[in-house]
Amino acid sequence: MIDPLAEVVTLLQPHAPFSKVVSGAGPWRVRRSEAGQPFYCVILGGSCHLLVDGHALIELQEGDFVLIPSAHGFTLSSLDPATSEDLDTVPVALLHGAFRLGVQSGPPDVLLLVGHFVFGSPDAALLVSLLPQLIHVRGEKRLATIVQLVSEESRALRPGRDVILARLLEVLLIETLRSTVETVASPGLLRGLADERLAVAIRRMHENMAQPWTVAQLAKEAALSRSAFFERFMRAVGVAPMEYLLRWRMALAKNLLRRKEAGVAEVAERVGYGSASAFSVAFTRHVGLPPTRYVREQMALQDQ
Known part of the structure; x- marks a missing residue:
């Protein structure tokens, strides 16, 4: 787990x-x-x-x-x-x-x-x-x-x-x-993990980042209706479920690319994108530059 x-x-x-x-x-x-x-x-x-x-x-x-x-x-x-x-x-x-x-x-x-x-x-x-x-x-x-x-x-x-x-x-x-997982008051991941039902959905996301998750699927994992899950997640974590998932996908993708553990196509698959092109579009929008250029810039920083 x-x-x-x-x-x-x-x-x-x-x-x-x-x-x-x-x-x-x-x-x-x-x-x-x-x-x-x-x-x-x-x-x-x-x-x-x-x-x-x-x-x-x-x-x-x-x-x-x-x-x-x-x-x-x-x-x-x-x-x-x-x-x-x-x-x-x-x-x-x-x-x-x-x-x-x-x-x-x-x-x-x-x-x-x-x-x-x-x-x-x-x-x-x-x-x-x-x-x-x-x-x-x-x-x-x-x-x-x-x-x-x-x-x-x-x-x-x-x-x-x-x-x-x-x-x-x-x-x-x-x-x-x-x-502080059980006692924290302000929104964030810790408060989300303190909610027994939300914690199930959060763990499922982290366990299987390649899964093409939807709010409805995550709500089912949490045994909540779609609307109840969305509102509860927003209150506890402070961001929408799919925004949280996107942040983690991009953070993990950047980590994999920096460490040169996989090429762009494999990274795309590992973080839940059906194609390298779809991943590249999402990565560019989120990070500000394409994956291949990001890798080159990270390699240049490491060589300094």
């Missing part, structure tokens, strides 16, 4: 090369708009506020993990509000790559590990669009264990610290996506 979530993670190629420990005391506020950079935050100790544009204010507590996969403005701040609406705090660099916010002396009120994931896939924007805008996890036992390891490693100055920390954060990302 093909796991849709595993396919997302595999195609995203996540890495976590950038992280820093940040402490805060007294009133402080940091405003960011991380265009194209998936932001994460681990609360190593204490608590603070997080406000993501379009979402309610969250009080983050020790052991929490937050992931903002796509470009959204957000504000991290102390529980005590900063004195001015226009005041943003400039982090002060400390020893060993750490930073301090607010009052510079005395014990911190909060200790954070913050950073960005890097998604190696050229289709990252497409794949990230299938994830929720905000993921906040608290109280998950397995996740808490990983957070504890991250906390211990981030505080230590042992050899190989950065390498170990990067790998732990990658595992943390995957475990976060897996553990």
